Amino acid sequence: MDTQILWFASRATGAVSLVLFTAVMVLGILTAGRAGVAAFPRAAVLRLHRTLSLTAMAFLVVHIVSAIADGYVDLNYWDVIIPFGAGWDPFWIGLGSVAVDLMIAIGITSALRRHLSPTLWRAVHFSAYAMWPLALLHGWGNSGGDGQETWMIAIDVVCVAAVLASLAYRLRPDRHPDSLARRTAKVVHPVRDIGGDR
Amino acid sequence: MTATQFDIGSPALNFVIGHAMPDPYATDRLLPEGRSPSLADHLARLGAMPRATSAQLAQLLEAAGLLGRGGAGFPTGRKVAAVAAAVAARRLPGVVVANCCEGDPTSLKDRVLVERSPHLVIDGALHAAEALGADRVVLAVHDDSPARFTLVAALLERPQTSCEVTVVEVPDRYIASEATALVRYLNSGDARPAGRLVPIWETGVGGRPTLVANAETLAQLALIARFGPAWFGAIGTPAEPGTCLVTVGGAVRRPGVVEVAHGTPLASVLGRAGAPSTGWALLGGLAGRWVDLSATAGVGFSTAELAAAGGSRGVGSIVVLPPGGCVLGETARILRYHADAGARQCGPCMFGLPAIAADMTALGSGDRGALDRLRRRLPVINGRGGCGHPDGAVALAASALAVVTTREGGHLHQHLTGGRCQAPPFVVPLDVAPAPRAATPRRPAGSAFIDSRGRRS
Amino acid sequence: MITRSRTEVTLRVDPIACRAHGLCAEELSEAITLDEWGYPILPSGPLPPELVRRARAAAAACPVLALRLEQRRR
Numbered sequence: 001m002d003t004q005i006l007w008f009a010s011r012a013t014g015a016v017s018l019v020l021f022t023a024v025m026v027l028g029i030l031t032a033g034r035a036g037v038a039a040f041p042r043a044a045v046l047r048l049h050r051t052l053s054l055t056a057m058a059f060l061v062v063h064i065v066s067a068i069a070d071g072y073v074d075l076n077y078w079d080v081i082i083p084f085g086a087g088w089d090p091f092w093i094g095l096g097s098v099a100v101d102l103m104i105a106i107g108i109t110s111a112l113r114r115h116l117s118p119t120l121w122r123a124v125h126f127s128a129y130a131m132w133p134l135a136l137l138h139g140w141g142n143s144g145g146d147g148q149e150t151w152m153i154a155i156d157v158v159c160v161a162a163v164l165a166s167l168a169y170r171l172r173p174d175r176h177p178d179s180l181a182r183r184t185a186k187v188v189h190p191v192r193d194i195g196g197d198r
Numbered sequence: 199m200t201a202t203q204f205d206i207g208s209p210a211l212n213f214v215i216g217h218a219m220p221d222p223y224a225t226d227r228l229l230p231e232g233r234s235p236s237l238a239d240h241l242a243r244l245g246a247m248p249r250a251t252s253a254q255l256a257q258l259l260e261a262a263g264l265l266g267r268g269g270a271g272f273p274t275g276r277k278v279a280a281v282a283a284a285v286a287a288r289r290l291p292g293v294v295v296a297n298c299c300e301g302d303p304t305s306l307k308d309r310v311l312v313e314r315s316p317h318l319v320i321d322g323a324l325h326a327a328e329a330l331g332a333d334r335v336v337l338a339v340h341d342d343s344p345a346r347f348t349l350v351a352a353l354l355e356r357p358q359t360s361c362e363v364t365v366v367e368v369p370d371r372y373i374a375s376e377a378t379a380l381v382r383y384l385n386s387g388d389a390r391p392a393g394r395l396v397p398i399w400e401t402g403v404g405g406r407p408t409l410v411a412n413a414e415t416l417a418q419l420a421l422i423a424r425f426g427p428a429w430f431g432a433i434g435t436p437a438e439p440g441t442c443l444v445t446v447g448g449a450v451r452r453p454g455v456v457e458v459a460h461g462t463p464l465a466s467v468l469g470r471a472g473a474p475s476t477g478w479a480l481l482g483g484l485a486g487r488w489v490d491l492s493a494t495a496g497v498g499f500s501t502a503e504l505a506a507a508g509g510s511r512g513v514g515s516i517v518v519l520p521p522g523g524c525v526l527g528e529t530a531r532i533l534r535y536h537a538d539a540g541a542r543q544c545g546p547c548m549f550g551l552p553a554i555a556a557d558m559t560a561l562g563s564g565d566r567g568a569l570d571r572l573r574r575r576l577p578v579i580n581g582r583g584g585c586g587h588p589d590g591a592v593a594l595a596a597s598a599l600a601v602v603t604t605r606e607g608g609h610l611h612q613h614l615t616g617g618r619c620q621a622p623p624f625v626v627p628l629d630v631a632p633a634p635r636a637a638t639p640r641r642p643a644g645s646a647f648i649d650s651r652g653r654r655s
Numbered sequence: 656m657i658t659r660s661r662t663e664v665t666l667r668v669d670p671i672a673c674r675a676h677g678l679c680a681e682e683l684s685e686a687i688t689l690d691e692w693g694y695p696i697l698p699s700g701p702l703p704p705e706l707v708r709r710a711r712a713a714a715a716a717c718p719v720l721a722l723r724l725e726q727r728r729r
Contacts, residue, residue: 031718032718034676041681042676042677042678042681043678043681043682043716044681046678046716046718047716113715113720114714114715114720118672118719118720121720176674176675177549177675177692177693178545178548178674178675178693179674181542181548181549182542182543182548391671392671393669393670393671543671544670544671544673544694545670545673545675545690545692545693545694546670546690546694548692549692549694550690550692575691578690578691578696579690582670582690582694582696583670584669584670584671
């Protein structure tokens with residue numbers, strides 16, 4: 001097989017993965033922000049978020065496997081999950097490895113969501129806010145060559161803009177009646193014992 | 199009466215045979231006449247507490263048919279058995295919480311019981327703790343309640359036990375004394391109910407099996423442990439043996455707490471408070487039902503009989519309205535209280551209760567549409583809250599609607615046309631301030647009567 | 656005679672966790688409706704078997720996992 005194909009495949013699927021993961025981030029942020037319209041209700045936003053996350057993971061697998069199988073650069077399978085130890089471009093590849101680790105954690109906890117505590121699931125899922133920028137930086141800084149191309153920078157800018165825009169939507173003040181109603185005083189007092197102690 | 203005249207139950211149960219039993223036919227079991235609440239007098243009257251294992255205690259309570267006196271009426275024997283099973287299965291010591299809080303403002307019985315017989319309540323709590331292998335007993339009272347000093351003083355009179363016994367102050371809110379709210383408060387300081395399915399008998403205070411029992415329930419438990427199910431059931435009804443405490447208030451001459459045998463006709467209970475057997479009364483507390491006293495005069499005071507007559511036992515309080523009293527207006531007030539008293543943690547409570555409170559108020563002001571809104575909303579809110587609080591409010595509202603649309607149609611017409619009625623001032627107490635002192639009452643001979651401040655009269 | 660054991664599936668919601676997102680009603684509109692304030696009204700008895708798969712989707716759609724399926728073998 002012409003190894004160039006694997007190399008191009010890795011570069012292409014890398015870019016596509018980034019775009020897909022950006023879409024997943026945006027949809028996730030919108031779901032949390034209660035976004036939905038009659039034509040595309042909230043349940044649909046959530047479903048698309050989940051479906052695209054699987055698609056993005058598929059593209060990511062191709063990106064990783066083709067990079068390693070290509071053999072041109074010194075990458076092993078364990079470099080995928082153990083960061084900063086690769087023979088080639090350890091730092092920038094390492095960023096990608098950290099992102100992969102976080103993605104695996106997010107994926108597993110989401111698959112087992114019913115059986116985990118909601119707090120644990122939410123905490124791990126929140127690390128997506130670390131995973132996505134790491135993926136973006138990995139794509140920008142790695143020595144594969146495309147990171148500095150104008151078209152790739154343009155894609156990066158659009159991705160960042162999309163996430164920032166969704167965050168702006170997400171971080172608007174929460175005026176949902178349920179949130180407002182819950183904000184009134186909790187019936188909390190420090191537990192005081194008075195006397196009678198033995 | 200000496201012990202030999204009764205079947206004192208299974209020989210395996212260690213009843214206090216040496217001490218003379220109190221007269222089983224007297225109704226002053228919990229609130230004895232002419233006694234101070236000192237430990238010496240308490241032991242002189244009743245003798246020492248026996249010991250029991252959890253199996254024996256559960257069996258004993260089952261045989262005695264003791265039902266919880268906090269409002270839910272759950273069989274205490276089953277509750278103890280459940281906690282005991284969890285203690286055995288999880289191999290953890292249990293915790294006993296004596297609920298002396300009494301969040302319902304219409305009820306004064308636990309307050310009075312603790313003032314008059316603190317040692318009986320503590321006896322019950324410690325006995326249950328010993329049976330369940332508990333190493334911690336909590337006596338829960340509301341902030342600023344005088345009961346806390348009485349309990350501390352009573353504890354200081356008693357000998358040391360291996361159990362850690364503490365008096366804990368709980369925020370003075372209606373829902374803070376709900377069982378799961380108490381447990382949650384003791385665990386984290388957050389006094390809101392934790393949810394209907396939380397098994398506090400398995401995982402309660404400190405994650406340990408916890409028994410939460412009303413003060414009166416524990417006091418009755420202490421009597422059953424000493425004198426047995428046969429003595430306990432000598433008065434009362436077969437389904438509900440023994441006595442209970444009833445708070446009578448509102449437009450009555452001698453408001454306060456009385457101890458009656460289950461099955462005592464309502465007219466007789468009311469008579470001891472100087473209340474007539476006519477007019478409307480709220481039975482069961484703020485989550486209770488409205489009854490027409492003239493129709494229910496002969497109904498016996500017990501959970502089953504009151505329910506059959508369209509009433510409710512609830513927390514065992516009766517608030518009598520004055521002649522011409524407005525059920526609609528009182529209910530609107532109570533619903534507004536319920537709306538404020540919610541824990542703010544579930545939709546039906548946060549939105550449903552204020553909505554029906556507004557509807558009932560609007561109905562009183564003449565809004566006909568409010569009737570339809572109430573009829574639509576009440577079944578929607580019922581049963582969907584995080585605890586029983588919205589259900590109680592819904593039941594009260596439904597009871598009020600039934601009254602004003604059927605029996606008091608003329609009165610409702612007054613509201614719908616004039617927007618108000620000629621009712622006298624409201625009487626249902628909605629804060630926990632003690633009732634104003636009644637004029638010096640003439641105490642009928644032979645009654646055991648404690649006024650609302652816990653004073654003998 | 657062969658008796659088949661069925662598994663009965665009932666929908667349950669934790670009212671305290673529920674934040675009125677309403678995704679459950681979108682996923683299973685035949686069985687779940689929202690009250691006027693946005694909180695779910697669930698059917699009282701077990702679900703008909705043809706709705707169970709969609710009920711699982713509804714429970715999975717809840718962002719706070721307030722909706723659960725309760726299974727009982729009959």
